[in-house]
Amino acid sequence: MNDQSNKWIGKRTVRPDGADKVTGRAAYAADATMPGMIWAKVLRSPHPHATIKSIDTSKAEALPGVKAVATAADFVDFPVDTPVPLGIQDMRWMSRNMLAKEKVLFHGHPIAAVAAINEEIAAEACALIEVEYDVLPFAIEIDDAIAKDAPILHDFMKFDGKPSNIAGTLEHTLGDVDAGFAEADVVIERSFTTKPVHQGYIETHACVVSVAPDNRTTIWSSSQGQFMVRAMTAYLTGIPQSNIKAIPAEIGGGFGGKTIVYLEPVATILSKKSGRPVKMVMTREEVMRATGPTSGSKSTVKIGAKKDGTIVAGQGTFYLQAGCLPGSPIRGAAGCAFAPYDIKNVHSFGYDVVSNRSKVAAYRAPGAPIGAFAVESVLDELAVELGMDPLKLRLKNAAKEGTKAAHGPTYPRIGYAETVEAALKSEHYNTPLTGKFQGRGVASGYWFNAGGESSAQVNITEDGNVVVTTGHPDIGGSRASIANITAELLGINYDQVSVQIGDTASIGYSNLTGGSRVLFASAMVVTESTEQVIEQLKGRAAKIWGIDPSQVVWEGGEARPMGEHSANFPSMSLEELAAKANATGGPIGAGSQSNTVGAEGGFATHVCDVEVDVDLGIVRVLRYTCFQDVGRAIHPSYVEGQLQGGVAQGIGWALNEEYIYNKKGQVDNPGFLDYRMPVCSDLPMLDCGIIEIPNPKHPQGVRGVGEVPLVPGPAAVRNAVHDALGIWIDDLPLSPPNVLAAIDANSSLQAAE
Amino acid sequence: MSDIRYLAPQTLDDAIAQYAAAEGAARILAGGTDLLVQMRSGLLKPSTILDVKKIPELTAIERTADGGFKIGAAISGAALEEDPDFGKAWPGVLEALNLIGSTQVQGRASMGGNLCNGSPAGDAVPALVAAGAVATIKGPNGSRELKVEDVPAGPGKTNLKPGEILVSFTFPARPKGSSDAYLRMIPRTEMDIAVVGVGVSLTLEGGTCTAARVGLGAVAPTVLLVEDAAKALIGSTLDDAAIEKAAAACSAACNPIDDKRGTIAYRTKVAGVLLKRTTAIAAERAGRT
Known part of the structure; x- marks a missing residue:
């Protein structure tokens, strides 16, 4: 249905990040490195279910080369009876998933982390951490978890007034099903099972975090939302969001699995304790054992x-x-x-x-x-x-x-x-x-x-090109699509538009890349911003020509005088207007922030x-x-x-x-x-x-x-x-x-x- | 991280001396496609790696006096593929070896490594067993020969004695009307490990099967030579009854486990299915009309 008058929307333009990705220049989180950087590894539970009686990290700390050790005790406490929702997550559960607190709840559950001068020493130190467990019976499958005598994972969780592994329910009702079935000539009923499956992103979770002595924190990581990384890290470490700059690396697949954190807050605490930048990269085995698949x-x-x-x-x-x-x-x-x-x-x-x-x-x-x-x-x-x-x-x-x-x-x-x-x-x-x-x-x-929060900034460069900044990691070609839309709205060449993904300090809050929301929401704020830029451009031309801005139209990438003035002035291109920007009111650009609806x-x-x-x-x-x-x-x-x-x-x-x-x-x-x-x-x-x-x-x-x-x-x-x-x-x-x-x-x- | 000593002897005698001197702390590196993976996963931590690819006897392709082949144990699948004659005589062995891994891995992985890794699911091994290949082994006490089916001792284990190195495989001369084939069952089309693997080598004379050997992988602690299956084929015209009997013999020979790659029932049934399909391919290659 793409309108034939569209020059760029609906076109198969070359994606701006394509050449970097096929030539290996694109920088993913695991590519990041810093002077003085050290490495961290995670100690994981050998049991699927156990109470943690004690954790002794003294031998690990004494190992030469070890710079810092962290356990749940180093992080902000989220009591189980006080919900702290963040998007679809709850910090009570995020904190306990990141590092086990009272109990280990699955084989591979992180218990502690060690930062050392290299990965081998960090791993060796992890093995020196002494954890005393009270091993408990476990339940893996749904039927085992909801059986009458099932081992209960969380004492505080009740269903029908009794301790249960049913954490919650959801019900949708429309009309009257019993009456509906009574009307039916044919009724089919069947039961099904499906297995948990993993998102299967090729890039494993990775980050580098550097915390300065004054707590100002910089995070390079692979995620579906740098603002999510900032918020969760702030919650878990107690460092205010304004002191955290989360820089989105290129992402090697997410599919939803990178909408939560596993490593960034841990690396932050280890960096804070050691005074060194800390790098963490999961192995595939860690990804498969300890990151989220979807439900069975x-x-x-x-x-x-x-x-x-x-x-x-x-x-x-x-x-x-x-x-x-x-x-x-x-x-x-x-x-x-x-x-x-x-x-x-x-x-x-x-x-x-x-x-x-x-x-x-x-x-x-x-x-x-x-x-x-x-x-x-x-x-x-x-x-x-x-x-x-x-x-x-x-x-x-x-x-x-x-x-x-x-x-x-x-x-x-x-x-x-x-x-x-x-x-x-x-x-x-x-x-x-x-x-x-x-x-x-x-x-x-x-x-x-989904819609939700997005921010955009559209700036005209001094040489008459365009830089668009949004706040969403690009996991599906969103930069190319935003460039198509911007070029279309401005009536300029696709090549004149550069789309950037801002870090948390350089663009307004943008919710994560998920819910199929990114192009929907970011196109809305980019459109608003671009329309404001067009108004500015028309105003600048009007000023140069000495006519009312309402007498200027923006068409085909240039300002043209209208009506009685249409023959009086030659049209002005984006390049010409940009060159005269300082004389006509300063830099040209506009931003927009919105909680978008209508998805x-x-x-x-x-x-x-x-x-x-x-x-x-x-x-x-x-x-x-x-x-x-x-x-x-x-x-x-x-x-x-x-x-x-x-x-x-x-x-x-x-x-x-x-x-x-x-x-x-x-x-x-x-x-x-x-x-x-x-x-x-x-x-x-x-x-x-x-x-x-x-x-x-x-x-x-x-x-x-x-x-x-x-x-x-x-x-x-x-x-x-x-x-x-x-x-x-x-x-x-x-x-x-x-x-x-x-x-x-x-x-x-x-x-x- | 502890240091690893890397040795790359130029002669077999040096290799045997160095291997013996390391007293069990050394691992042999041929292609490394199993060894390096096992080291990275933390399964193995050898203090010495002995690279055998610079030893002429381990990388030679020779014709024997009787018209057979002698193939160095460390030759890669890609190198063997380039030999103008081997694949004509032993297409099943070659296809089995080159089912292993990607193109890159095929440039490294060898039959010797596949056999010495001791996996019951190694693709080259059932084909080597079916081929009647004989392994030449050399150690501090001299040289000896073992039938390929006698080399594996269980998952990850071989009957090589301390200090012994697998040097080469000898393949018998092929009478007219002979060929072989290998098929494996994997859930995907590539990048997988055999759930069942079957190698069949046979000779046809005037439509009658005069010789046959059957190797069966991934259904027992070691790759099996299934003599009952061969007996069912020999003397027959590879008619349905004979094939069914051979398939049943393969299923009967199975002693598998239930694991993440397949169930006992599945492996047992599939062993018979693959025997039928593999025999058909080998017979066609042998010139059955």
Whole structure:
């Protein structure tokens, strides 16, 4: 839909950070180094659950080369009975996740940290720290954690008045489900499980922190939000935010997993104690053991429909693993599961369950793929039962403008139905499968999307170019997109715009890169700032010409006199106006800060073809198309990149990714060899059907794009496997042993062979 | 960090002397694709590393008098691939070796290293067992020969005596109508470790299988020579009944564990499936019409 008059919006411009990244010049956190810098390592719990009786660091401190040792006692205390929320986190839990306090809650839980002149001495010193434990029984899986006699992780946590590992619940109700089911001709109910999966960012967590004697602190780190790093470090160390400068390094993947801190406050205290800059870099094993995957889950979904396919009731119960401290994304699971559909009676309930696993972190539409996996799987079975095409069933029940969703909103203009229609009409969906044991599956998905706080500054340089500064780490091509928008608004060349990511001292507060919010929100503040700059430019031209500013128009990158003056003065370019800036009022530039609103939800529909090797249980994806309403594709290449990346992660979640625990409560596959994300050769080219229904509440029509593409994936793959084999498999992953076991348990398929 | 002594002897005799002198504190470095990873993970902390790639006997490719091959234990997969003859005689051994790792790793990893690492899942080993390759080993007490299937002693262990170095592999001459193949099961398409690996070497005369050997990996503490599977194939025309019998023999030979890479039931079944597929490829290469 990109307007042909647009010169830059919708163009595949070269990303400003591209050359640096492909040539290795881009500076990531682990590239940072400083004179006098020392290294820190973390001592981690050997037990999945134990009370800490004592910690003796004296031998570690005495080791030559050791410069500082830190334990939880060195940080600000957050009592468990006083909530301190920060975004979706709570500092009570962040502090205990960063360094264990009363108890260790998972194998790999940090207990203490040592800074020394090199990593080897730091590691050696960690081994000299003596910790006395009272080892406790542990619970890893949801069923073990909610069993009657389950070991309780937190004495202060109660459910139904009794100590419990259920940390919280969330309920959405619309209409009357019982009445709805009573009307139904067909009711399908099924239960599902999914495994925790990790975001799988290639760059491990890393930081360098330097604290000056007067406590002024500089942090270089890889995160999805330098302001989040600043706030959490301030909370945990007691250093005021104004004394902390958090500098965002380039980021080698985050996917939600870098929206919290693990290292920065620890390095800050070690730097403060030692007087030296301190560097910390996690190993892959540390990332896999002690940083947040997303939740594993168990859920039950029941859907009732009339014979004509009208869905009359939907009910879902979702148990999500929080890891060892409260905070699983039940909102995403319970809230997004039924969101693509216009269903009059919905009841959706989520349980937040703690167990002796690493604390979960956000992962691309947190919780939503879990809800969608259950609902979209049941819908597929409903379509079979009704003898309806699964896409037509979805289209018949599609939410549209005016639909009241169970999680709250009444939708404005949305593009869900368009994604289903595009899938129905696509060449992909209309090309028959011909091979044996091939199958096609579909699924849809929803994500809330987010607005929130963003700041921008747009400055005209003395030579007539533009520097735009925003406050968001760029994890999906946001710099290129902002440059497209700025060049479009100013009517200048893309190459004239340089987009920078400011540190916390050089740009106003900007919430983190998450919730699919960055381009939505930063485009709004950049647009406001640029419009102010254009007003200034018109004013400067008016001043030079001696006419009223209302008689000046900004067009094609220059100021032109209008009306009666139109023939009196030659137009003035940005370069000419910049050169005369000092004589006309000084530097030209403007900033804008806003708590943005109007980020409407995003919808996608996926079509997946698979082929199953029925002797080995291997599922191969043959073809995959993602149809998504993106509002407006400011930079189509990076929209496609987001779609393809999300789809690849969804396929991984469906097929082979899982956390495997051994009997001792330890992760048994803490590396990319046995934690199997798809490799390039596992995937076909992932096709994108970009649908543009502009968001009416955004100046460029932007909707969030980054998270929805993960949501339908696991269900689309599972439904395709059913189409190939005629077997419903309700437990992820669809790994070869699991698929072969399902085939072996199904005599009808063996007979068909 | 403790210091590591790196030695790179130019002759086999020097290597044996230095290895013996280190008294068990040394590790042999061929390609290093297992050793360096194990050192980095903290699993191994050798005080001496003995690089054997500068020793001529360990890096030579020779034809034997009877028309077979003698292959240095430290030759990389990439180097062996460039030999004009070896891959024609032993395509299964070569494909097994070059399933290991990425292109970069294939420029380093060797058959000797794969065997001495002692992993039951080493890809080259079932193919070497099927090929009937014989390992030449030299130590302070002289030279000896061991069939490849007799080298592994268990996960991470070999039957090499202290001070002994694996020097080379000898492959027999190939009668007309012979070939081999190797297949492994991995959940992904690349970058993985075998959940089951099967090597089959066979000879066909006028449509009848006159010789066969079957090597089976990742289903027991060591790579297995499955004689019952070979017996089922020998004398048959590789008809369905014979293949089924051989597949059943492979499944019966399995003594696997349940672990993160596969279940007992899965490995046992897949061993039979892969026997069928591997035999079909080897037979086609051997000229079955």
